[in-house]
Amino acid sequence: MTASAHAVIELRYFAAAAQAAGRAEERLEAAGPLTLAGLREQLAGRGVEMARIISISTFLVNGLSTPADSLAPLADGDRVDVLPPFAGG
Template structure:
């Protein structure tokens, strides 16, 4: 992960199918927006592309969309649709 000085670095947590596609539970990525971090994760794990399209996202426990700005040290959660009840 190369970063531009001043670019936030966040922890990305993958849940369920996202974890399976990424092959890991968590990893760190740098980016100014949620979309940028998601793009970096998909670049690192191409199998995530389909999962990310169907997922919802949290930043520090709050719902967010791809345009959301990130702060250094935040936690992003990738939540694919869950089945069951």
């Protein structure tokens, strides 16, 4: 499979991230190359609360913990989970 400039990324939001996003999941179409760092910046631009949640969240890309500042390109069909800190016990 060849790399494409167009990718559809599946996003799943949990707990406070879902509340800030107003949904539990969405599909994001990227017109060009996209990294997790770039995705975080894009999501943070959606509003003050989303920016706050994104800044304290951890991220899984296809089930693997990934540094929030990762510059590795995301590929078509990748799944990104946004996990804010969880409280309770």
